[in-house]
Amino acid sequence: MSAPNEEMVPASKLIGRRRYLGYFIFIINIPTLALSAYEVALKLSDQAAWYSPDFFSDLILLALSFGLAFVLPRWLPVFASTYWLTGTGVKISRFLKGVVTVPYSSIARADVYVQDKRSGKVSKEALQYAKESADKLRKSGFKFNDYTNDETNIVLLISGMGIFLLSPLYSKAFIQKLRKRAGTFPATMVELSHSGKRTREI
Numbered sequence: 001m002s003a004p005n006e007e008m009v010p011a012s013k014l015i016g017r018r019r020y021l022g023y024f025i026f027i028i029n030i031p032t033l034a035l036s037a038y039e040v041a042l043k044l045s046d047q048a049a050w051y052s053p054d055f056f057s058d059l060i061l062l063a064l065s066f067g068l069a070f071v072l073p074r075w076l077p078v079f080a081s082t083y084w085l086t087g088t089g090v091k092i093s094r095f096l097k098g099v100v101t102v103p104y105s106s107i108a109r110a111d112v113y114v115q116d117k118r119s120g121k122v123s124k125e126a127l128q129y130a131k132e133s134a135d136k137l138r139k140s141g142f143k144f145n146d147y148t149n150d151e152t153n154i155v156l157l158i159s160g161m162g163i164f165l166l167s168p169l170y171s172k173a174f175i176q177k178l179r180k181r182a183g184t185f186p187a188t189m190v191e192l193s194h195s196g197k198r199t200r201e202i
Contacts, residue, residue: 006091007177009083010169012150022078029069036062070096081147083166085181090157092147092164100145104182106159112171112189112202115152120194129197130190137163172202 039058073079079095089103113130115122138144143162148154150167155174157164168174175187191198 005087007085009085009174009177011081011083012153012167012169014080014149015151018076018078018149019080021076022073025068025073025078029065033062033065033069036065073097077146077148080149081167083147083168085177090164090166090178092166094147097147100164102157102159102161102164104178106161107157107178107182107185108160109158109185110175110178110187111156111158112175112187113154113156114171114189114191116191116193117152122192123194123196126192126197130192133190175202 036058040055040062043052043055043058073096077094079097081092081094081097083093084091086101089101089106091099091101093099111133134144137156137158142158145162145164148165148167153167153169153171155166155168155171157166166174172189179185179187187202189200189202191200
């Protein structure tokens with residue numbers, strides 16, 4: 001249950017291919033992890049087996065399976081992220097990634113990237129512009145924290161803590177509500193479509 005001063009932000013649904021990848025990671029690795037843990041436990045009970053090649057192979061497989069099942073999903077957005085506006089900042093959460101709060105006082109600006117595919121596929125030039133904009137921010141020293149659910153609707157919160165990528169369902173409404181809590185900050189919306197890009201301040 002959320003606190004009285006918390007407001008949950010409607011988020012875009014996790015796109016299918018990410019969801020299926022998350023299922024695939026668990027379906028493939030959890031049985032392997034369980035079997036490897038069982039084999040290692042059996043060999044640990046037999047001191048003579050500690051120095052066998054099979055024991056070290058099982059240890060390596062156990063470590064790899066654990067990494068793929070529980071560490072890899074921390075860096076890949078294969079589970080849905082949720083967002084809240086709290087009394088102190090934007091709270092972001094994702095399974096295995098944990099919870100982080102971006103203080104309102106640290107938000108310097110926001111950039112919104114929306115892909116409009118109603119009239120056709122987004123042009124290569126528009127996608128290239130979005131990629132180059134992200135590359136410039138990375139080269140400036142910003143660390144990207146990907147908490148997106150959908151690649152067609154992304155808000156970049158540029159903060160002293162880094163850049164947080166979110167997928168609120170209603171980007172413009174999210175910025176407006178965020179300003180009521182965080183104060184005025186510059187925000188730009190970039191619409192990417194088959195005819196190119198259109199940039200405007202919001």
